[in-house]
Amino acid sequence: MNASAILNAREHGDMTAQVEPITASGADSRREASPHILVVDDDPMVRNTVMSMLRAQGFQPQGCSSGAEALQAIEAHTPDLIVLDYTMPGMDGIELCRLLRERRATRLIPIIMITGVLGTEMAVQALESGVTDFLNKPINLAELEARVHAHLRSKFLVDQLEDLENVILAMTKAVEAKDPYTEGHSGRVAELAVRVGEAMGLDEDALRSLRLGGLLHDIGKIAIPDRILQKPDELSEEERHIVSRHAAVSQDICESIHSLTTVADIIRHHHEKMDGSGYPDGLRGDQIALPTRILTTCDIFDSLTTRRPYREPMSAPQACRALDDMARDGQLDPAVTAKVRQAVSKNGDAGSHP
Template identity: 40%
Template sequence: MLYFLVEPSTLRIVRGKGPTNQETPGATAYILIVDDDPIIREAIRMCVEHFGYRVREADSGEEALALLTDEVPDLILLDVRMPGINGITLCAHLKADTKTRFIPIVLLTTEGDLDARVAGLEAGADDYFTKPVHPRELAARLRSLLRLKRVTEALEHAENLIGSLALTIEARDTYTAGHCVRLATYAVQLGERLRLSTEELEALQLGGFLHDLGKIAVPDQVLMKPGPLSRDQWRIMREHAIVGDRLAGHIRTLTLVRPIIRHHHERMDGRGYPDKLAGEEIPILARIMAIVDVYDALRTRRAYKPPLEEREAIRLLREASATGHLDAALVRLFIDLRSKTFTATQ
């Protein structure tokens, strides 16, 4: 079997045995090759097709973007130096887009092009090859990255499943309709004001939906009781923070969300639950969620109370921060945000 190994100025042919289709898992995976050199594209395509993968080609970053609107690939082999949209720019764009950020991207660089490799990795590339590419290494790297992508997709599916479960829990109580969406919105707005990282903002977004995940274990007669809860009912209700944390515990993508689920009922004075954390022992994302959770509860109708006006809700938030329930500094920031938003909508 002939293998075509490519470098910018020459087409090199190397003899060797590569993997058969049977040796390659996920043989129907779709790989997009993006390179402005037709000789390089053809050589890599022949090699990749020999491994059993389905291939499409693009001769520019612009054409690659057009193909992505038609079908999302399982992996992209991307040349760094191209006219127009170069590989670094395209990589950064795809990794910033929630629809394409989990696609493995492998950069194709020339020997000694250290700056391009570093820039590509900083832009979010998953791996890189120095041309010429050896087929055995190419096959092994493709298998590894595609295997990782399948694991990531499985985790994402589990995350979406738990998110749907959380909305189902919300639907059990007609008084909390839209609660998760509002909490996610408020929490992200406050996180942006604090200039939190992208990962932390994403955790707040998810946390808005998943914070009460553990309420799946709370019986309806407790969850929707219109009057005060008994001591035993309060004990059952408080367990939802621990139950939710356990449900999310095996999903790697929820690492930053778990502290929100477990600790959004802690208090600054240490009298909250489940772990009686105090002050800055409480993770900041949980402190943010606690504030927006209390605010939304005050502003919406519940089985046991009517909705409060904005002015009264703000007064009670200030009171909660003064009595050791909520983080006073974060409450001041949130009130400032709400005052601007409320004024703008009047």
């Protein structure tokens, strides 16, 4: 018997059959590149020792003998990790570190600082300037290996996190694309929420949660049959029952999230209102976390400015007025609605989506 014959196109699939073959360059760009490490030290002895130790571990480090040279090298090719001497003539390690932390492209690169005996004042100054970790002279191979490995690992994990976020974005987009009236909704809400969050001074982790919460806030819909999601009329009793039963999916997802507590909070609580009139838990005021309040407001804004089978979309200014009304009624946080207004007018947002 031939098992392949049993598997028809749908179940074992033609899904990918018509995908274009990957070009050589496409395949290359996806291959894992060796991490790029920069070694910055004016002392050729130390620099060469570190570089040959790194080479022995399979890396191909690049050496620089001054801060100025390092800045040029970084401009040309952003490194994955920098090993940096504390004492250098001209621009010293601390000064270079401060400069790199001010720039968006280099803000998060791990920097390991080479020091002699580490005095307290020097250490505090180094940490404040943005140094990630230290390596004492005389340099020990095992310590260098452990430290480089640890910090590259963090970067690798962050890259993987971004990948998984992109997978979730693609899945969300695909689900929404089946309904022209919701197409792009979660992506737009996530994007607007992050801009509002930035304007309100949220940190990097909170912004990531906001983005992910935006993508996932309507995730319960994934389990609702197309015929109900796309029905233009009022839902029947039975259909409403199916919809609410599938709330279990959101619940499932919230329960599987242990470290991203803000995301779980957003998924569960983005229908809470400041005056306690929302659901499912009737939270009020400060019981609702700021990221969740932001998401709620952005979600309503996007719904109002989107065309539905039974009504025309509002313009952005109209929607902002509606949000202000809800803030005055005590349902939304006025500090958030004000920032949403700024964000959408800055954006030159024309308002309605097709």
